[in-house]
Amino acid sequence: MKRIVIDARGTVCPKPLILTRKQLQETPPAETFVLLVDNDTSKENVERFLSDNRIMFQTSRQGDTSSILITKPLEELDHPEAEDFCRPAGGLSGRHVYCFTGDQMGSGPAELGQILIQACINTIREVEPRPAALVFYNSGVRLTTDDSPVLQALQALEKSGVSILVCGTCANFFQIKEQVSVGSISNMYTILETLSRAGHVISP
Amino acid sequence: MKAPFDLLQTVEQGGCSAKLPAQLLDTLVKGIPVLNRKELLVGSDTHDDAAVWKVDADTAIISTTDFFPPLCSDPFEFGQIAAANALSDVFAMGGTAIMALNLVMFPSSKIDIAVLKEILLGGADKVAEAGAALAGGHTIDDYPPKYGLAVTGTVHPDRIITNRRALPGEVLVLAKPIGTGTIIAGQRIGKVSAAHYQAALDGMKVLNGKGAEVMQAHGIRCATDITGFGLLGHICEMAVGSAVTIRIAGTAVPLLERAYDLTDMGCIPGASFRNLRYVDSLVHFSRGLDYNLKMLLVDAQTSGGLLLCCPPEQVGAITCALQSAGYPASAAIGRVEQKTPQFPAVIVE
Numbered sequence: 001m002k003r004i005v006i007d008a009r010g011t012v013c014p015k016p017l018i019l020t021r022k023q024l025q026e027t028p029p030a031e032t033f034v035l036l037v038d039n040d041t042s043k044e045n046v047e048r049f050l051s052d053n054r055i056m057f058q059t060s061r062q063g064d065t066s067s068i069l070i071t072k073p074l075e076e077l078d079h080p081e082a083e084d085f086c087r088p089a090g091g092l093s094g095r096h097v098y099c100f101t102g103d104q105m106g107s108g109p110a111e112l113g114q115i116l117i118q119a120c121i122n123t124i125r126e127v128e129p130r131p132a133a134l135v136f137y138n139s140g141v142r143l144t145t146d147d148s149p150v151l152q153a154l155q156a157l158e159k160s161g162v163s164i165l166v167c168g169t170c171a172n173f174f175q176i177k178e179q180v181s182v183g184s185i186s187n188m189y190t191i192l193e194t195l196s197r198a199g200h201v202i203s204p
Numbered sequence: 205m206k207a208p209f210d211l212l213q214t215v216e217q218g219g220c221s222a223k224l225p226a227q228l229l230d231t232l233v234k235g236i237p238v239l240n241r242k243e244l245l246v247g248s249d250t251h252d253d254a255a256v257w258k259v260d261a262d263t264a265i266i267s268t269t270d271f272f273p274p275l276c277s278d279p280f281e282f283g284q285i286a287a288a289n290a291l292s293d294v295f296a297m298g299g300t301a302i303m304a305l306n307l308v309m310f311p312s313s314k315i316d317i318a319v320l321k322e323i324l325l326g327g328a329d330k331v332a333e334a335g336a337a338l339a340g341g342h343t344i345d346d347y348p349p350k351y352g353l354a355v356t357g358t359v360h361p362d363r364i365i366t367n368r369r370a371l372p373g374e375v376l377v378l379a380k381p382i383g384t385g386t387i388i389a390g391q392r393i394g395k396v397s398a399a400h401y402q403a404a405l406d407g408m409k410v411l412n413g414k415g416a417e418v419m420q421a422h423g424i425r426c427a428t429d430i431t432g433f434g435l436l437g438h439i440c441e442m443a444v445g446s447a448v449t450i451r452i453a454g455t456a457v458p459l460l461e462r463a464y465d466l467t468d469m470g471c472i473p474g475a476s477f478r479n480l481r482y483v484d485s486l487v488h489f490s491r492g493l494d495y496n497l498k499m500l501l502v503d504a505q506t507s508g509g510l511l512l513c514c515p516p517e518q519v520g521a522i523t524c525a526l527q528s529a530g531y532p533a534s535a536a537i538g539r540v541e542q543k544t545p546q547f548p549a550v551i552v553e
Contacts, residue, residue, distance in 0.1 A: 012216065013472075013473060015393065045477040184484050187488060189548045190548070
């Protein structure tokens with residue numbers, strides 16, 4: 001089957017997003033299409049729209065052109081929270097959330113702790129089912145910056161629909177807010193709400 | 205007769221959408237030395253709408269400036285809107301405009317100077333409506349054109365209205381509908397009818413001066429006007445500046461006709477995403493909040509309405525007064541709560 005390609009190159013905001021929205025309405029659930037854009041602002045804005053609406057996507061880049069592979073979700077847009085209402089009492093079937101409170105795993109030599117946390121984050125995407133979210137606070141926020149060894153793994157998780165929340169107070173404290181390169185800068189209220197809605201919380 | 209010159213062909217983004225991002229401004233002004241004098245009652249530290257200087261026990265001077273590239277085709281209308289937008293900062297502080305200077309950048313070799321004349325006539329029209337004197341200006345040859353004003357106003361030092369005096373228990377009232385950035389973007393791609401577009405332009409031309417009078421008549425002490433950082437950006441500044449939590453009822457916010465449909469189509473201006481990134485760490489969006497509504501709450505406004513805080517028992521009287529003063533969409537949109545450490549500055553339901 002021939003894949004649908006929407007060519008939004010040469011256009012600026014909000015045109016690429018309008019084309020995306022239109023194609024999402026026409027594409028049957030679980031099927032994919034490709035959007036081509038050639039400026040970073042449009043790429044970032046479309047990606048933000050997709051992750052806010054929990055739509056799976058994957059971006060690859062060739063020269064100036066970014067090609068975003070978009071998968072139409074199974075549930076209707078605007079009702080992404082359906083599972084919150086359908087969840088049985090007790091919340092056991094809620095998806096799990098990983099909580100990273102430091103830039104190392106376990107207590108022991110720092111070097112070992114760093115190796116372990118990298119291995120942990122790189123492995124999350126191999127394990128089914130996927131978590132609903134990854135939460136980073138205190139020195140854990142250092143794992144989300146542009147020089148983080150696990151940045152690619154985190155970006156891949158985000159693109160597969162896992163939401164990544166980075167504590168804004170912490171990023172400010174370490175003065176690395178500008179370097180945070182994945183997920184969205186978040187606040188205590190949203191972080192606690194995410195943790196309290198989780199089926200269970202894993203703290204590596 | 206020559207076809208009228210279309211100002212919009214000179215720009216990609218106009219009005220307050222052309223502002224530098226708020227985050228960038230924060231880092232930019234950090235480290236620039238400021239001379240603080242006791243007469244400077246409101247300075248740059250609180251992200252307020254204008255600076256205020258106390259002259260004596262009865263008079264304080266309000267000083268502000270604002271200019272931007274074209275956001276509509278017609279030069280006269282552009283002048284009116286740019287002037288209304290610049291004057292608004294004086295009104296948001298509860299003041300009266302007394303004097304204005306033109307700020308002009310215009311490519312005299314590229315565009316007929318008659319176009320500039322129309323822009324200036326439009327600006328003068330609004331300055332006169334505000335009861336202020338147009339007393340000069342400054343002109344630079346530059347492309348694309350930009351226009352605005354430096355405005356001086358006065359207010360009694362005890363009656364200054366700032367954005368940092370929101371008190372827990374108070375209710376927020378917004379005087380104009382939001383969505384101007386979305387409507388302008390939609391018009392540029394041919395998705396807005398002439399009538400809906402004109403309604404948005406007419407709203408931007410409405411001076412906030414009558415609103416300032418209503419605020420003073422009711423003893424309001426906390427307000428701001430909604431411009432380039434979007435409704436939520438300005439609410440964040442108010443919440444942080446006042447050390448409170450502000451809770452907004454998303455569905456209560458008045459919207460310009462057609463703005464919601466455009467957002468639903470994906471017509472979301474780049475400025476909205478920029479504003480969203482700025483407010484991300486300060487705002488909690490509840491789970492049930494409609495995505496389109498969320499994006500409209502960060503839509504960059506040009507010459508937007510006043511947003512004021514009033515005691516709950518005054519909401520009815522103030523909303524009615526605003527509606528009859530020429531702001532028919534005025535509505536209560538949220539309330540101020542005690543700040544607790546675990547809550548973000550703003551919650552949107």
